[in-house]
Amino acid sequence: MVLTFSSNLDLGLFVFIIIGAAAVFCSLMVVHAKNIVHSAVYLAGLMITLAAMFITLNAEFVASIQVLVYVGAVVTLILFAIMLTRREEVP
Numbered sequence: 001m002v003l004t005f006s007s008n009l010d011l012g013l014f015v016f017i018i019i020g021a022a023a024v025f026c027s028l029m030v031v032h033a034k035n036i037v038h039s040a041v042y043l044a045g046l047m048i049t050l051a052a053m054f055i056t057l058n059a060e061f062v063a064s065i066q067v068l069v070y071v072g073a074v075v076t077l078i079l080f081a082i083m084l085t086r087r088e089e090v091p
Contacts, residue, residue, distance in 0.1 A: 023049040044075040
């Protein structure tokens with residue numbers, strides 16, 4: 001079996017690569033963000049890009065569950081926990 005690489009990329013693969021690059025960027029920013037709220041927002045962006053990757057793979061149900069459970073519930077819970085447990089800085 002000989003594997004060949006086609007020199008022309010179709011639109012689906014190009015979109016998948018762009019979404020993958022956005023997912024890598026968001027995941028790196030989750031780790032490197034100085035503010036924890038910004039980190040949670042980047043985490044939500046990461047989960048949305050993963051849902052977009054599922055859509056490009058024709059798994060729409062998994063993408064909708066990804067958005068509902070992870071973005072809708074987990075990230076919202078993290079943001080509420082951060083905002084309710086924030087301490088006031090003492091000068």
